[in-house]
Amino acid sequence: MNTFTKIGWRNITRNIYRSSITIAAVAVGLASLIFLKSFIDGADRQMVENYTDLLIGHIQIHKAGFQKNMGLEKSISGPEALISSFKSTPGIRYAVARIKDFALASSPESSSGIMLFGIDPTAETKISILHKRIRQGRFLEKDDDDKIVIGRSLADHLKVATGDKVVLMSQGADGSMAAAAYEVCGIVEAGAEEIDKGLALITLKAAQELLVMGNKVSEIVVKADSLEKIDDIKEILKSKVNTNKFEVLTWKEISPMTYQWLQFDQVFTGLILFIVLLVVAAGILNTVLMGVLERTREFGIMLALGTKPSQITKMVTMESLFLGLFGVLIGSVAGLGLVIFFGKIGINLSAISSALNSFYIGSVIYPRLDAMSFCLYAAIVLLVSMLVSIFPAKKASRLSPIEAIRHI
Amino acid sequence: MQRPYIITINNLSKVYTEKYSNIQYKALDNINLNIEEGDFTAIAGPSGSGKTTLLNIIGALDKPTSGEVMIENTPLSTLTATESAQLRLKNIGFVFQAYNLIPTLNSLENAEYVALLQGVPQNRRRNEILQILKELRLDNLANRKPSELSAGQQQRVAVVRAILGRPKIVLADEPTANLDSKTGAELIELMKTMSQNLGITFIFATHDKMVMEKAKTLIQLHDGKII
Numbered sequence: 295m296n297t298f299t300k301i302g303w304r305n306i307t308r309n310i311y312r313s314s315i316t317i318a319a320v321a322v323g324l325a326s327l328i329f330l331k332s333f334i335d336g337a338d339r340q341m342v343e344n345y346t347d348l349l350i351g352h353i354q355i356h357k358a359g360f361q362k363n364m365g366l367e368k369s370i371s372g373p374e375a376l377i378s379s380f381k382s383t384p385g386i387r388y389a390v391a392r393i394k395d396f397a398l399a400s401s402p403e404s405s406s407g408i409m410l411f412g413i414d415p416t417a418e419t420k421i422s423i424l425h426k427r428i429r430q431g432r433f434l435e436k437d438d439d440d441k442i443v444i445g446r447s448l449a450d451h452l453k454v455a456t457g458d459k460v461v462l463m464s465q466g467a468d469g470s471m472a473a474a475a476y477e478v479c480g481i482v483e484a485g486a487e488e489i490d491k492g493l494a495l496i497t498l499k500a501a502q503e504l505l506v507m508g509n510k511v512s513e514i515v516v517k518a519d520s521l522e523k524i525d526d527i528k529e530i531l532k533s534k535v536n537t538n539k540f541e542v543l544t545w546k547e548i549s550p551m552t553y554q555w556l557q558f559d560q561v562f563t564g565l566i567l568f569i570v571l572l573v574v575a576a577g578i579l580n581t582v583l584m585g586v587l588e589r590t591r592e593f594g595i596m597l598a599l600g601t602k603p604s605q606i607t608k609m610v611t612m613e614s615l616f617l618g619l620f621g622v623l624i625g626s627v628a629g630l631g632l633v634i635f636f637g638k639i640g641i642n643l644s645a646i647s648s649a650l651n652s653f654y655i656g657s658v659i660y661p662r663l664d665a666m667s668f669c670l671y672a673a674i675v676l677l678v679s680m681l682v683s684i685f686p687a688k689k690a691s692r693l694s695p696i697e698a699i700r701h702i
Numbered sequence: 703m704q705r706p707y708i709i710t711i712n713n714l715s716k717v718y719t720e721k722y723s724n725i726q727y728k729a730l731d732n733i734n735l736n737i738e739e740g741d742f743t744a745i746a747g748p749s750g751s752g753k754t755t756l757l758n759i760i761g762a763l764d765k766p767t768s769g770e771v772m773i774e775n776t777p778l779s780t781l782t783a784t785e786s787a788q789l790r791l792k793n794i795g796f797v798f799q800a801y802n803l804i805p806t807l808n809s810l811e812n813a814e815y816v817a818l819l820q821g822v823p824q825n826r827r828r829n830e831i832l833q834i835l836k837e838l839r840l841d842n843l844a845n846r847k848p849s850e851l852s853a854g855q856q857q858r859v860a861v862v863r864a865i866l867g868r869p870k871i872v873l874a875d876e877p878t879a880n881l882d883s884k885t886g887a888e889l890i891e892l893m894k895t896m897s898q899n900l901g902i903t904f905i906f907a908t909h910d911k912m913v914m915e916k917a918k919t920l921i922q923l924h925d926g927k928i929i
């Protein structure tokens with residue numbers, strides 16, 4: 295081993311107590327960073343999954359302009375060909391057609407503006423989990439063409455229960471006045487205000503009849519095998535349809551607010567990373583600087599004997615590299631251990647879960663760690679521990695030998 | 703026959719200016735001195751007479767206010783900081799008053815430190831070092847850290863370190879100050895033997911009568927002047 299590496303190493307072991315505390319600080323910093331990142335990633339992912347599972351799916355295909363300005367004139371005729379072509383595309387789990395339009399729902403007591411969905415009851419269960427959120431009655435079934443499912447808050451507002459009638463009013467595709475009565479067969483409680491307050495589901499066939507749409511639909515909703523594939527699949531779908539006539543939108547484009555919220559999460563993680571790095575940096579700086587100050591005489595002698603300042607710099611930098619390496623090693627193992635452990639059993643947040651529900655996050659969060667962030671964080675912490683030593687190292691190498699030797 | 707001078711000092715003065723009061727103090731006052739190659743020179747004088755200041759300037763650790771020091775034919779004033787460091791490494795060995803050794807290295811590693819800095823491969827010097835350590839009854843202490851050595855043992859290791867670098871000059875600033883007189887006398891004897899055997903010029907500062915008597919040349923300093 296090189297003499298300076300040797301001296302550096304022995305200085306770590308000479309003050310084993312102080313070194314251990316520094317190593318522990320680095321390790322705790324990195325471990326909490328890894329854990330926090332994977333916690334937030336896990337929660338974010340759950341949020342996206344729950345959000346897209348509930349209603350909007352991963353990708354929606356409309357006639358061009360539909361997302362900006364909804365209207366029956368922008369509807370897709372003959373959707374079966376598109377759907378079967380989508381279903382056979384690798385990476386796509388399922389695809390369904392829906393009608394989507396504004397309508398007015400009234401009961402003898404009250405009325406309210408709603409978002410009306412016409413769905414295929416059996417196919418829909420493969421793409422959304424709304425049927426699992428029925429709190430009263432049941433979900434729509436095949437041939438339930440005179441039945442309706444509405445949200446909890448809407449039902450309260452209209453003062454209706456299962457078995458009661460609700461009248462839907464809208465304008466048909468041909469410009470005619472559309473109105474029909476439906477029997478409430480189920481009340482859904484999604485925990486998301488926009489759904490509970492403003493959602494009504496009837497069968498696709500009933501909607502086509504009410505709105506005079508023939509066999510046309512408003513949108514095709516696609517579900518991918520995993521969230522990671524969404525962007526790739528979007529491109530594939532764009533190559534399958536005429537993009538002048540159709541728009542292919544991912545959930546990020548359909549719900550930019552939700553997406554921005556996730557971006558904010560990442561900024562937040564970055565901020566925490568920064569704070570942890572500051573703590574780690576301060577810890578290492580303190581140790582290395584103290585080590586340098588108390589060895590002033592030693593450096594003076596080394597310099598007087600002809601040691602190059604650059605060799606002194608190297609030695610001091612080595613010391614903090616050792617501290618950083620050990621800290622990063624232990625911190626990685628601890629952080630990974632935490633992520634793996636809680637990734638299995640989950641972190642139960644039921645105490646505050648009612649608040650989480652409105653963010654589409656369940657009450658048990660499973661941390662997830664991607665290899666990229668892990669390596670990145672470990673590398674950054676190591677780098678910071680090296681960078682921080684530059685100041686004490688320079689200080690040591692620039693000592694005047696005479697003054698340093700006089701120093702006891 | 704006159705031997706060549708290894709050190710030539712001409713009109714050397716060193717003035718310290720106190721930081722806050724700006725009072726000037728002449729630590730060395732117009733020193734003229736030649737030292738022969740292989741000499742065994744003591745610089746004697748009371749505390750504050752300028753011994754350390756003179757040794758530091760000869761050792762290229764400090765700059766004079768005026769005058770010149772030449773080592774062989776090199777005027778020290780012409781050297782940059784890096785060149786001074788190179789000169790010290792190649793030509794000058796140092797023994798300080800106390801705590802000379804690097805605390806984390808054992809005796810053997812301390813002894814070979816300068817040689818290693820000079821780029822001498824470890825295995826080439828090892829036998830020689832072990833031989834010298836044996837002669838000095840230090841071989842059984844080779845693996846001990848400085849904190850496990852007596853002051854006298856530490857100083858002997860420092861002397862070994864200085865001469866293993868094969869310097870032309872060894873400068874020792876009160877090397878015996880922390881030792882009892884018997885141990886001190888032994889250390890000076892050791893230095894004298896080394897000087898004779900290897901032809902190294904030794905210059906040591908002291909205010910100890912017993913130590914002065916062992917010198918071949920004695921230079922007396924008083925208030926920064928040679929008397």
Ligand SMILES: Nc1ncnc2c1ncn2[C@@H]1O[C@H](COP(=O)(O)OP(=O)(O)OP(=O)(O)O)[C@@H](O)[C@H]1O
Pocket residue numbers: 718719720727728729747748749750751752753754755756909
């Ligand atoms: N850095 C400095 N700043 C100001 N004055 C100094 C400085 N170094 C030394 N002196 C002064 O210069 C004079 C000579 O000091 P020096 O250390 O050379 O004496 P010395 O002979 O080695 O004494 P001692 O035997 O006590 O070691 C002293 O009066 C001292 O106060």
Ligand SMILES: [Mg+2]
Pocket residue numbers: 753754755875
């Ligand atoms: Mg002195």
